Amino acid sequence: MQPENTTSVTVRATTIEDVPLIMKLVKALAEFEGLSDHVLATEESLKEGMFGKDKYAEAIVAEIDGKAVGFIVFFHNYSTFVGRPGLYIEDIFVYPEYRGKGVGKKLMAHCGKIAKERNCGRLEWSVLDWNPARKFYEHMGGEHQKEWLLYRLDEKGIKELAERK
Template sequence: MDITYRYAEKKDAGLILYFVRELAVYEKLLDEVVATEESIEEWIFEKKKAEVIFVQADGKEVGYALFFHNFSTFLGRAGIYLEDLYVTPEYRGHGLGKALIKKLGSIAVERGCGRLEWSCLDWNTKSIEFYRSMGAKPMDEWTVYRVTGDALNELAK
């Protein structure tokens, strides 16, 4: 299998949304997806708030990684936060997920970033084992907090 990568372009908004929905099905969170092709075009390609890399097998997009820069005040430099990593079921087990993470690691090093990080659902033991096998360490002492929807609107008042 010939593995290649390519950065997403605005015309790929529909494909990105397809992969987002597929990932949400896998994570049992499809009911939370409200993204549209238009919102993906706006936030990724017009406002440039995230980037997407596709992994291709024999020229066909079979997975993606969506990521953006964050910043560590302790390191005094940017990092890369991996928001989504997904490979279609029929292409799993061929090293494509690992290849995508390695590609992101390479991008982080090329850009002078201090770290690459992501979150993983607690029940996803297969992914947790996969991440640990690559040297990733869980940040057990940290808890993610989130404010969304009505609570976010109320906070903003």
């Protein structure tokens, strides 16, 4: 049996003042995934998307001793089959040196509380097939949806689709 972790992790909603922090965490996640060249977001676009007139996403941050060590970005979707909203986790990231200290568990639990409070029927996320965090997600009760495949259009694809007759 492993000793209980005594690190004190706090989780909080972000504010507009946290935009530079969110940007830093997004870049750290992209670096971890080897996708730094895919980051097109700017502080301004994050500010608009998370705190502007139309809020498209929300973020929560985990801290240890007042230092940000991880975050989750999430947004609502809707299931016609369930007939209720769902919560989709777009990003979850914990700095490598803080993994194993309960940070991810706190972030996921907080997201679960939000989903419950908002009467969500599902909490979903995607993970890269090589990511060792898959074991963590399964430990948290997540189930790999083998029958569903993720499809995506990028900005160019959206433009081409919109221009079809």
